[in-house]
Amino acid sequence: MTNKELNLLVAKWQKRLGLDSWKIEVNIEDLTPHTFALNLTSFSVGASCNTRWEYMIANLKFDEERIKTATVKEITLDVVHELLHIVINEMRNYDDDKLHEERVVTMLTSAFLRKL
Ligand SMILES: [Zn+2]
16 A cells, blocks of 8 residues: 555545544554563554544554555554544543553444444
């Protein structure tokens, strides 16, 4: 997928998820040095989302190698997943970890992409 195609995909799902009024920046960079430790396993990150929900701004980062090599379906899943973090993020308790947010976002991504 090209960078332009990624931006069009983000715009399509931004509108579909009702995030039209948000300012969402999309960056493509090498994310391979970043891994998250989650309990006993760690995994590489294909995309990430930083949100300042109180200002309705967010920054999405996508791994440049994954954007070049992953299927459209896989990248769509990443896009929807990261955009749903924007929807859910303000529910996060910052004194707690983010596992509940991660689980809800993963479940909603699956629900949105399920064929009817
Ligand atoms: Zn996530």
